[in-house]
Every structure is written in structure tokens, then in C-alpha cells.
Amino acid sequence: MAEEECELSDEQKKEIAKWFLYNAPSGEIQYIAKDLRSVLNDDKLYDEATSEAFPLYNKSHLICLELPCRSGDVLITPYNELEENQFIEPRTAQIVTIDHVKQACTEVRPAADEELASPYVEEFRCALDAEILKYVEEAYPKGVCSVYCVDGKDAEGSGCNFEFAVVIAAARNSPKNFCNGSWRSVWNIKFKEDALEIKGKLQVDAHYFEEGNVQLDAEQECQDGTIFQAPDDCAISIANIIRHHEAEYLKSLETSYSNLSDKTFKDLRRKLPVTRTLFPWHNTLQFSLTRDIQKELGIGK
């Protein structure tokens, strides 16, 4: 633009850097960080931006980190965050400290009793975790999952409400093939006196970038419910509901794809002109372009 550019303040540059980091496609934040470091050319600013943006990105993308000594995985989500950088892994009852920018675990310790749910709630959580694990192993080639108690973890008996978050994440990163993608689903389950309220949010994204930049970004919310039963029966019920909705969503994605391909794409550009032959470039004089120009120049016919 011809107007003067005033130098950006450090604060503004940092916000821009954070925006780039936060909007990185799944599995690509480290690449974006590397490019950003070049562009910013200011390590102090870069460090500030990354330390603020990485935690948000990690939690939003439900990244999965390997625990030390290959003892399993931990998901980084808003639902199992205890303190900044500290996350609980309920299946193995451990507390993990991580470095957000390095996206790695730095410390692991067993969870104290107060940090875990009460035995009453834990029975439900554990049963559900087992069912979800079965489902995810069956439905997702590379899925990880967990069940967290997000409210009412100290509930002691019926009459006390509590709430779980079921988190399922699957990522496929293939940078050599210029293709990355992820599936994230989060299911909130509210256990009330005689009923369960279930709300789900499903997100899929895919990025293909060989000779271009093409991205799919889709999301869907759904609701359901069921009755309050014994822990094992609740678990089976919930897992079935989740399985049903997620399979339905996948079907509707496939429908969207075939509709777009068949119907809408044609709206934008036909394969061949209406005449069903390629455009007659030799014979363009027949078209009105010349007539328009002649009219404008006032040349009579």
C-alpha cells in the first residue's frame, strides 16, 4: 500500500506470532514455529509468543504425549489440567508435568488420593474407560482416549451429581506425503439422579499441501441421553451412544463429499462448455466482444 507503515510494537508482533501458532493445522505447529522464528528475527519475542501460544494449541488439539519409560500415553486437554503444565492421567493414576513448547513430558509422579475421584465415582469412570477403550481400539486405527472426571469427583453416593469428559483423539501425520489430519471428539456426560445427559462435539480436519494448500475443517455437535444404571451398564450404554453418533457423523461427511463433488462443483465450473465441445479459439470473432468494442468506439455496422 502507498500509505506509511508504522513500525509494529512488540506487543502487536507477539499477538501476530501467537495467532500464527494457534492456527497451525494438526501436527504442524513445530514447522510453523520454525518459520515464525525466521520471520520475527527476535528470539525474546519468539520465546514469549511460543510460551503463551503452545499451551492453548496443545490443549485445543488434544495432543498425545508418550510417558517416560514407555509406560503409556497422556492426553493434554482442558479437562485433565490440574495446574499449568500439570495433567492427570487417571488410567494409571499418575500426574504428569510437561513442557508445552517442547511437547514432551518432563516429570511423572503417582497421584495422591485427594487428586483422584472418590471410589464411588471411580467405579463409574473406570467402567466407562474400559468400554471406551474397547470402542476406540475397534473403530480407530490410531486412536487414543481417556475419561476424566470434571465435576463432583468427591461424590459419595446416589443423589450427588458428577460429570465426566470422554476424550477421543486420532491423528495421522504424514509430512513426507504432504498430508496431515486429525479427529477429535469430546463427550460431556452429566450423571444426575435418574438420568444421564450426553453432549458431544466432533471435529475433523485434514491438510494437504503438495503444490498448494487445501484444508478441510468440519465440526458437529450432538446430544443424547440415557437412564442411570449400575456402572457397567452405564458404560455400555454410553459407549453405544457414542459409537452410533460418531458413525452417523462419518456417514454424513461422506454424503457431504459426494454432494459437493457431484452437484456443487459443477455449479462452479463445468467440465466442458455448454456446447459440449472445447471452446473454438479460432473462431472467436463470432462472439459479442467485438460487437461491444465496436459499439463503444461508435463504429457502425
Added chain:
Amino acid sequence: MEAALGLMRRIPPKHSVTALSALVSLLPNHSSDLLSQVDQPLQVLCDSESGKEFILCEYNRDADSYRYYEGGISSVYLWEDNNEGFVACFLIKKDGARTAHGRRGYLQEGLWEAIHVIEVGPEDETTRYCLTSTVMLSLTTDKESSGTFNLSGSIRRQMTMDLPLADGHLCNMGKMIEEMEGKLRNSLDQVYFGKTKEMVCTLRPPSEVVMRLPNS
């Protein structure tokens, strides 16, 4: 610069306008390079005199005003280059949502934008034409039952041909562009629809596949 272009390749296409202006403000010394190398959605303005619409792009920009050659939703600009030849730029913009207008009613937003730049070599019996084409596509559906679904992005290809001058520039360039757009359209079908759909089915295979596994 390379890092900046790397960022543009990864940022979601729907944010590309914001990303480019962010980069331009972070790297003011590279702003003209960035603006000319990164393709942006095409904007349409209406000429007050003839009432026709024309397309804005870097090539018909003259400080803050835009020169134009033809109206309609395609525009062509030409200029001479340093090698005794000339460069032609063909821009096409089609808005599927507006024209669809409930005809199929499926597309909330649908945009096809094509930028074709042809460098024409010095005139000779056989002249060299070098075409760089970029197509930007944006498709959004918003049906309640399926939530939001947005597929957008751009792909870019190049083609060089040596063609006899006898057929005329218009004919040569027209044929090249038609062939290129046809190729790009097919690529888009495979890339946009094919690869991203493949990724989704890899993440979570359709249930028919799963059903065949033995019950746990």
C-alpha cells in the same frame, strides 16, 4: 521470505487474507514480494462509468487505484516485460452461492477464482508461452444435521509450450488456459475431494469395515 511462504502454505486457507496482512506488517521490507507471490482471493469492484464489474489484482494496481481492461467477472490485463515479449494475466471469478440461489440450495458459500499468468516470449515463427495458473476454491455447507463443513484452498501448476505464431496469440493462449483449467479441475477433484476424504476415512474407517472384525 522462504519462511514467510512456508507459513502461508500451512495456515488454513480461510484465514489467508489475515495471514498475509499479518506477514506484511511483520516484514514491511518484503511487502511487495509477498503481495506479488501470494495469491489472494479476488476482489471485484464496479466501474462507475460503464457499470461493469472488474477484478482487482496486483497486476492492474497503480498505487491505490486500479486500471481495467474489460468488465464482467473475468478480467484481462497485459503489459510489456523486459524481454521483448509481454505478459498477460487472465482472472476469472465465479461465485457459486449467489448464482446457485437455492437452485440446489446446498452450498452456503462457493467460490472459484482462477489466476492465469502467461509470459509470452519474443515473437518468432514459434513463440514460447509460459503459463502459471492458480485456482482458489472455497466451499462451505451449513446444514443443521451435519454441522459445519468447510473445504478451501488453492493449487498451482505451470505449463510451458512453444506454439506457432500463425495461429495467433489469442488462440494459443486460450487453448493453453482451457487445457490448464481442465487439468486443474481434475486435480481439484482428486486433491480437494480425494485426499482430504481419504484422510478422514483413514482416521476413522467407515463402520462397514469395522463390523467385519470379530466381536470383542
